[in-house]
Amino acid sequence: MTSYENIIVTRDRRTATITLNRPKALNALNEALMVEVVEAATTLDADRSVGAIVITGSERAFAAGADIKEMAAQSYQDMYLSDWFTAWDRLAAVRTPLIAAVSGYALGGGCELAMICDILIASDTAKFGQPEITLGVIPGIGGSQRLTRAIGKAKAMDLILTGRTISADEAERAGLVSRVVPAASLLAEAAEVAHKIAEMSLPAVYAAKEAVNRSFESTLTEGILFERRTFHATFALDDRTEGMTAFTEKRPPKFTHH
Ligand code: CAA
DSSP states (O other): OOOOSSEEEEEETTEEEEEEOOGGGTTOBOHHHHHHHHHHHHHHHTOTTOOEEEEEOOSSEEEOOBOHHHHTTOOHHHHHHHTTTTTHHHHHTOOSOEEEEEOSEEETHHHHHHHHSSEEEEETTOEEEOGGGGGTOOOOSSHHHHHHHHHOHHHHHHHHHHOOEEEHHHHHHHTSOSEEEOGGGHHHHHHHHHHHHHHSOHHHHHHHHHHHHHHHHSOHHHHHHHHHHHHHHGGGOHHHHHHHHHHHTTSOOOOOOO
8 A cells, every 4th residue: 555644544344434634733734745645545436345435633633734834935826827726626636535534624625625534523523614714815626606505505604704713512513423422432333333334235335425516516496307317227236136125135244246
């Protein structure tokens, strides 16, 4: 497996974990880390033996945002010409389910990275926020869009305009995260979710993720049509035949991911 400088990639059965590993900078997302996360995730995404990917940080910080020290000296021209942050769009295009396991700070780009993921699991110590306004900028990795879709306009405006940080409990009440667990069991919980998803039929999982994501991009009528056609398409899968046969025979399914 490729070795990286800012992340650690591990495999366990049909799952993988990407651990952000810049502890001295609270996992601030510099360019090198971004390139490595995207490279690791796209490589794992192309591997049919990987059915789910967990992205996590340390107990103290999932990620404290984009690297302010790296950005400080950049001009508008630098940012525009390099299309700063655009590589993260390749992470959003990954078809394998991404599970963010968040402990400690998930601020700015850290919160945005978590929101690129499909399922957010937070430890009870997690703190979410978009403090970019306090630096005289605005979110740049999709925060103004994904946060608003996740928790609604009033709360997104509150966070983005004041830069305030919310607790894991408030994030759960707002619908930003799906579960809050004690810090000590965060990784075990995320691994359990990842293994559960990875046991399912991979093409059915891709189709389900695609259908849910389509709801962000389309009207209800278009989204329902997309879902219906995708549902019909699952009838071409060997795994669909196996799943329904196993149900009628009262036994667990043996999916082949075809
Ligand atoms: N970029 C670069 N370095 C960072 C960083 C960041 N986003 N966040 C923390 N660090 C560094 C600190 O500079 C410090 O390094 P030194 O020891 O060399 O001084 C180290 O990490 C530890 O941080 P603190 O000493 O500040 O730790 P703390 O416990 O006192 O505070 C914190 C923790 C509240 C998270 C604080 O570090 C903080 O406010 N960080 C910045 C948060 C932020 O504004 N994030 C948004 C960034 S902009 C962005 O993300 C744009 C976008 O939309 C993509």
